[in-house]
Amino acid sequence: MASYSKAFKEQITKKMMPPNNQSVAQIAKETGLPYATLYTWKQNQQSKGFVVPAKKTTTDQWDSKAKLAIIIQTAAMNEAESAEY
Known part of the structure; x- marks a missing residue:
């Protein structure tokens, strides 16, 4: 196990x-990391309150919990950093 x-x-x-x-599919293809590993890392970030969308969505499709996490x-x-984000 790596x-x-x-x-x-x-x-x-x-x-x-x-x-x-x-x-996850894109990242797995780019890096060669197993899907299961990437999904575990994703779930860990979500449990910490970070916004990690379940699939590629637009911001108007996010739930209120995800929107609040982005605001936080x-x-x-600063303005430049948030614009880049």
Whole structure:
């Protein structure tokens, strides 16, 4: 069983989060990581309150919990950072 650093896991799961919103399938194809591993990492991030969409969706399709999490995550960002986000 492979072991990955915390930094590597965070780097990969950030690809799943806004504004990237890459799917598990895309990331698995790019990196060669197993789907099960990626889904576990995704669930861990979701349980911590991060927005990791279940599938590629637009923001108007997100539930209120996901929208609140985005507001909290971006509250401390300046205008340029939030625009990039």
